[in-house]
Amino acid sequence: MNRAFLVLKEKLIQEINPVLPLVNYQTISKTENGIEALRIAQRLEPNLIICSWDIQGISALDLVQNLIQANLCPVILVLEQKDQNSLQYAVKTGVHQIITAPIRAVDIIAGVVQAEHRYHTELMHRDEIRKLNDEVTTRKILYQAILKLIPLGLEEEAAYALIRKQAMTTRKSIRSVAVSIVKGLWLPTEEK
Numbered sequence: 001m002n003r004a005f006l007v008l009k010e011k012l013i014q015e016i017n018p019v020l021p022l023v024n025y026q027t028i029s030k031t032e033n034g035i036e037a038l039r040i041a042q043r044l045e046p047n048l049i050i051c052s053w054d055i056q057g058i059s060a061l062d063l064v065q066n067l068i069q070a071n072l073c074p075v076i077l078v079l080e081q082k083d084q085n086s087l088q089y090a091v092k093t094g095v096h097q098i099i100t101a102p103i104r105a106v107d108i109i110a111g112v113v114q115a116e117h118r119y120h121t122e123l124m125h126r127d128e129i130r131k132l133n134d135e136v137t138t139r140k141i142l143y144q145a146i147l148k149l150i151p152l153g154l155e156e157e158a159a160y161a162l163i164r165k166q167a168m169t170t171r172k173s174i175r176s177v178a179v180s181i182v183k184g185l186w187l188p189t190e191e192k
Helices: 010-016 036-042 058-068 081-092 105-152 158-171 175-183
Strands: 004-006 025-031 047-051 075-078 099-100
Touching: 004 010, 025 036, 036 047, 036 058, 047 058, 047 105, 047 158, 058 075, 075 081, 075 105, 081 099, 081 158, 099 105, 105 158, 105 175, 158 175
Parallel strands: 004 025, 004 047, 047 075, 075 099
Antiparallel strands: none
């Protein structure tokens, strides 16, 4: 069973807690204090955090922004009737789902499913962005290395082939060979 951490007033905990097993979650900890919530979340690494706008210690806005930035798990925000004027701020936090009170079981079930989906989609996109950034960096370094080899009398294609050959010979990545060329640690002199 997955682990949920509730940062809510007792009244909301009593409404939400019985529904969590329906979506394969059990409550592992609960608090009403935002500062304590940050410490607990880092220590327990829950699979889901549900918090409300009405907490103690720090503002819910700061709490949610810190939780989203920590990227621990999906975060659901519960807004009560009195908090409805804060909806525009809540949306800007990047929270994975917003549920409004009075709470129905179906709202919690749908909210948890949607929050999990959005969180996993974000993780996938972050991984893709990281890979693309790494690829762009590699291409940039490779291009710099090719530019260092062209004055030695090599054509662009020949310079790339030489880098590739050196990578295969030394069992290094093309990127590491390119870095060696850019830093001046290896230059092909006799291999033209």
